[in-house]
Amino acid sequence: MVKKILAIVSIAATAGALSVGSAAAQDAAKGEAVFKQCMTCHRADKNMVGPALAGVVGRKAGTAPGFSYSPLNHHSGEAGLVWTQENIITYLADPNAFLKKFLTDKGHADQAVGATKMTFKLANEQQRKDVVAYLATLK
Ligand code: HEC
Numbered sequence: 371m372v373k374k375i376l377a378i379v380s381i382a383a384t385a386g387a388l389s390v391g392s393a394a395a396q397d398a399a400k401g402e403a404v405f406k407q408c409m410t411c412h413r414a415d416k417n418m419v420g421p422a423l424a425g426v427v428g429r430k431a432g433t434a435p436g437f438s439y440s441p442l443n444h445h446s447g448e449a450g451l452v453w454t455q456e457n458i459i460t461y462l463a464d465p466n467a468f469l470k471k472f473l474t475d476k477g478h479a480d481q482a483v484g485a486t487k488m489t490f491k492l493a494n495e496q497q498r499k500d501v502v503a504y505l506a507t508l509k
Contacts (some may be wrong), residue, residue: 396455401504404497411490414508420488424508426453442469443488445481449473458502462492 411419421434432439432447439447446469451457461468470482492498 396499396503398500398503398507401497401500401502404492404501405504407492408490408501411488423505426508427455427458427502427506429453440484440487441481442466442473442484442486445478446472449476449478449481455502455506458505459495459498462498462501463495464491465489 408420408423412421412423414422414424416422417434417437421437421439423434426434429452430447431451431453432444449472451469451472453461457468465486465488469486473479473482492501
């Protein structure tokens, strides 16, 4: 009897874990397809309209060698912005709003002006998660 109850509990726990997992899952293969939209401006290994994105996950904002950033993007890095996966996922929904909020929260409201050169927004949250999973594979 006890064994049977334990078995049921463990099945329920596994099912719970699986459903949580799939809601939060990131799919790098799907992200590679999403990244085609970024390729209008970005490549992994060279600066174009936008900075090179290989190694961007974990990188301080505004530091791709040789790329000329907007003051907004540059100052965010100076104020401590690091491109964690979570940050990029939020940023891609509205890059201007994200950078201005970051600078304001850090006490640099005076620098939260102007506009980022990244004019692209990705509204779909699942696509944002997937493309960031793909970015994490670009070393
Ligand atoms: C229309 C061109 C364009 C598109 C499309 C675009 N970007 Fe950008 N991106 C830029 C530019 C330009 C910058 C530099 C922003 C600045 O200096 O203010 C940038 C900056 C970034 C940064 C910050 C890099 C750093 O070193 O601080 C990330 C991350 C980023 N883009 C990711 C993406 C992803 C992911 C996509 C696709 C979902 C994408 N971008 C689509 C032009 C673009």
